[in-house]
Amino acid sequence: MKGTEFAELSAFMAVTRERSFRKAAQLLGLTPSALSHTIRSLEERLGARLLNRTTRSVAPTQAGQTLFERLGPAFQDIEGAVKDVGAFQTQPRGTVRLNLPRLAVHRVITPILGDFTTAYPDIQLDLVIDDNITDVVAKGFDAGIRSGELISQDMIAVKLTPDLRMAVVGSAHYFQKHTIPQKPADLNNHSCVSYRWNETGTLYPWRFNNKEQSFDVKVSQSVTVNDIDILCEAALQGVGLALLPESFVQPHINIGNLVRVLEDWCQPFAGFYLYYPDKPHMPAALRAFINFVKLSRRLDKPA
Structure with a gap:
């Protein structure tokens, strides 16, 4: 299906639900005349009149009602899918993939693992133990933990431990x-x-x-x-x-x-840092993990 065809069907569904070109146009961010033109294009493409219009009301024809009923479940699925994806941005749920060396597991993750999974039962931590210097972006990880000396400058880094030796x-x-x-x-x-x-x-x-x-x-x-x-x-x-x-x-x-x-x-060198790419839309699960780790580090510091 072409993008214009989907836009026409979306416009038809909105007008049929609202029984009003003016209300549907407001919901879609269109002018009533532009919306009316979109509906006419759909009717011409399908070769059937879909809506009966008067100056006071709009109602679907028999063909229009049939189309509305057939499209209803599909559009509900699409709207639900979009809403579910949006929930990943607002509600802490989903998977956080983390790349880290074995030593960082014991120093950073093990002490907080139980508390984090209790606080966020809908977040799954996918911990990949890797002592190599891995490109977390190229390998599809959300974040990584490494010594500060090994982190590229285009990453956001949060210090987790004192210097190492x-x-x-x-x-x-x-x-x-x-x-x-x-x-x-x-x-x-x-x-x-x-x-x-x-x-x-x-x-x-x-x-x-x-x-x-x-x-x-x-x-x-x-x-x-x-x-x-x-x-x-x-x-x-x-x-x-x-x-x-x-x-x-x-x-x-x-x-x-x-x-x-x-x-x-053997002199000290930079300790472990949590690092991740600077992205405009961070998933809520990753943000929750980052904030939890930051808070746990602050609580560990002596008063």
């Missing part, structure tokens, strides 16, 4: 056989387990800095893997040293399963 760790068993490195260059004498992004094949850099300089150290990998859980497990088993997020390995450090080294050379 990496930690070089090895098992106590490993250090029974190897000397503790005192400076990053000493890593050349150690076996290391490293993270590799599976999409690009790039190794996560062993980057160190102090107040004066920042540099990468090329380490000798005994194991490379694209999962930080396995990376940590390899370090726990004494396979080699690993470079992992501080908060991820701190529990193991606290109980003595892992020993941290080169701490002074």
Whole structure:
């Protein structure tokens, strides 16, 4: 069906419901003369008179009444569909697709998951755990969570956590056989387990800095893997040293399963941010999630 044909049928339905060209024209944003011309075009195209007009009233002919009754359910479905889509803009319902690394799940999402799903039972969270640097727009995500250093400038970003730090760790068993490195260059004498992004094949850099300089150290990998859980497990088993997020390995450090080294050379970097594209019409479900996360972050701050 052409757009003009649909417009003609919409005009006919409005006039028949209102029994008035003037009232129907007001609803459609047309002049009465333009509306009358549209109805005449429809009648000429169908080859049948649809409305009987007098100076005081408008009523459908038998053909017009038949057409009105046949079109009624279809137009109700269309109006209902449009209303349902509009509800996504005003009522928090639907799916929010979120791309985020494994560490962000534990730091940001897990603490609020129960409260959020209770507050918004009509919103479905689709969480895709992804440690790669993913283009959330190209992949069809509503938003993402990443370190602030990895977010492009055309995104809106909301800070979620304090700055992060990496930690070089090895098992106590490993250090029974190897000397503790005192400076990053000493890593050349150690076996290391490293993270590799599976999409690009790039190794996560062993980057160190102090107040004066920042540099990468090329380490000798005994194991490379694209999962930080396995990376940590390899370090726990004494396979080699690993470079992992501080908060991820701190529990193991606290109980003595892992020993941290080169701490002074691991300086803080930008923490996790929630980021999303700047769009004129944000779905209500996404807006509700963003506002909930913002509020939870404020409540977590000490008074």
